[in-house]
Amino acid sequence: MLRKSFAAAALNLAAALAASQAQAQSASSSDQEIALLKQQLKMLEQKLDKLQSQTAANTAATAKAKLEAKAEAKAEARSEAKAVVANANAAIPLKGPAPASGVVVTMPNNRPTICTADGANCVGITGRLHWDVGGYDYRPNTAATVPQKLDSGENVRRARIGVAGKFFHDWNFALVYDFGGSSDGFGGAAPGSLPGGGVSGVENAYLSYTGLKPFGGKMAIEGGIMDLPYTLDEATSSNDIMFMERASAGIVATSIAAGDFRSAVGTRWYNDVFWAGAYVTGPATGAIHSASSVAPNGTTEQYGAVARVAGQVVSGKDYSVHLGGNAEWLIQPPRNLVTGAQTVTLNDRPELRIDPTALATTGAIANASGAQVYSVEAAATYGPLILQGEYFWYNIDRSANTGLPPLGAPSLKFQGGYAQAGYVLTGEGRSYNAANAAYGGVKPAHPFSLEGGGWGAWEVAGRFSTIDLNDQLGSATGIAGGRQTVYTAALNWYVNGNVRFMLDYLHGTVSKQASPVSTADVGSKFDAVAMRTQFAF
Incomplete structure (x- = not known):
């Protein structure tokens, strides 16, 4: 409006x-x-x-x-x-307990893990299975060669299950049991057998404190049953090694006072460049410590020590150079509580675990008062290529006061080593694990998938290894353990981050005489083909 x-x-x-x-026009009104x-x-x-x-x-x-x-x-x-x-x-009553608050369930690398919301406390289930199938073409040199045959077949090499995690950020733990081994069962270790190589047992049961960080690095103080990061090959996880078995020279070294299933206490310090560690070691799980009539092989507990320094002296985006050195001491060998014998045995199976027979072996070296092993290690990577090698010198002192022959025998010296190379055909490389001063495994950029079109990662590898367990031949106090040489070719298929298939071909010779004073040939030759099916989380 x-x-x-x-x-x-x-x-x-x-x-x-x-x-x-209009009026203005007509009347001429004023402009104002x-x-x-x-x-x-x-x-x-x-x-x-x-x-x-x-x-x-x-x-x-x-x-x-x-x-x-x-x-x-x-x-x-x-x-x-x-x-x-x-x-x-x-008004409605709850059925069962109230859900826990502040809990996070994750699956790192497909490992079921439960953590508190702040990440300070975690516990995860870990496991691995290595199932081997293979066969030997074994050719003894003479009818006197022992053994005359190696058994082909299958072996659950490792079958581990356990838990691992941490408390309050800095306390790390693991409890892992291994059901595998050439015997695939339970029982005490036979005399001269390798730790963990032939019987099931506790593989890891340790506690580690990592709260100290001196000199700009990280430090771990740990003890229990553990896999010591002694030598480059042993510091590499069995899930990540290029071949089904590590080289015999390294296995012989670690079996003295290190390796898997070993009781130990010690410390390690590391950063991105340098690693140093030292441990006091004891017996391996499965050793019998009893002098009762039902355990005639019972012995006193052995004591030893290991030390290692290593690191990446050169590193870049897709290349690195690693160098290191190791020392091992068997301070107190085990003593049989019934016979009083104090012995050390150096041996290994021919870099395959289908048959448990050790072809190169010193036998039980009597009156062993101690042993020392010194070694050097080197490795380099360039993109998908990795080169690695180690060499070992072994010394066995025979001055124990057991009253058993041979008395006052001179010390023994042995040696061995390996060189190996691997190339990932699909282009992936191996990353460096600073905590163990070793290289990790291959993670496929395109995991195998029929729907996604990925084919995983493929790797070819080759190795030459040798170990000489002969010394003072011609002397009654010498050792004729034999000299073993093995050439290995491998093809590895990394299906994804958890599954791998390995195919190995081995050609080996063992040059061995019947005794230190007998030159009768008891050596052998062999070819072997084996495949491993592996999954781990």
Whole structure:
């Protein structure tokens, strides 16, 4: 109505103005009267615009107030509905315990792991299975060679299950049992057998504290049953090694006072470049510590020590160079509590575990008062290529006061080593694990999948290894353990981060004479083909 009134007034004013103009034309009115009328018309137009703006603002404010009122009403309705539901739920009793709060379940590398929300406490299930199938073409040199045959077949090399985790960030633990081994069962270790090589047992049961970080690095103080990171090959996980078995020279070294299933206490310090560690070691799990009539092989517990320094002396985006050195001491060999014998045995199966027979062996070295092993290690990577090698020197002291022959025999010296190379055909490389000063495994960039089109990662590898367990031949106090040489070619298929298939071909010779004073040939040759099916998490 207001807009109509102003419009009518404007029309009347215009009409009056027109009439005035007409009268001015006819009557010649003065210009001052026309100017006054124009000024009045302009003032009316300004008032009209101001009233229109005020009207629009009032309309918008009214609409906003209505919307806010509606939103407030809806919020009140929701609040009332929640209160009703909460009251209803409170009236219903809970079935079972209330769900735990602050717990996170994750699957790193497909390992089921439960952690607190802050990540300070975790426990995960870990396991691995290495199932080997293979056969030998074994050729003894003479009828006097022992053995005359090696058994082909299968072997659950490792079958481990356990838990691993941490408490309050800095306390790490593991408890792992291994059901595998050439015997695939339970029982005490036979004299001269390798730790963990032939019987099932506790593989890991340790506690490690990592809260100290001196000199800009990380430090671990640990003890229990553990796999010591002594030597480069042993510091590499069995899930990541290029061949089904490690080279015999390294196995012989670690069997003296290190290796898997070993009781130990010690410390290691490391950063991205340097690693240093030292441990006091004891017997391996499965050793019999009894002098009773039901355990005639019972012995006192042995004691030893190991030390290692290593690191990446050169590293870049896709290349690295690793160097290191190791030392091992058997301070107190085990002593048989029945016979008083104090012996050390160096041996290994021919880099395959289908048959448990050791072809190269010193036998039980009598009157052993101690042993020392010194070794050097080197490795390098360049993209998908890795080169690695180690060499070992063994010394056995024979000055124990057992009253058994040979008395006062000179110490024995042996040696051995290996060189190996691997190339990943699909281009993946191996990353460096600073905590153990060793290289990790191959993680396929494109895991095998029929739907996704990936084919995993493929690797070819070759190795030459040798160990000489002969010393002082021609002397009655010498040792004729034989010299073993093995050439191995491997093809590895990494299906994904958890599954791998390995195919190995081995060609080996064992040069051995019947005794230190007899040159009768009791050596042998062999070829072997074996495949491993592996999964781990």
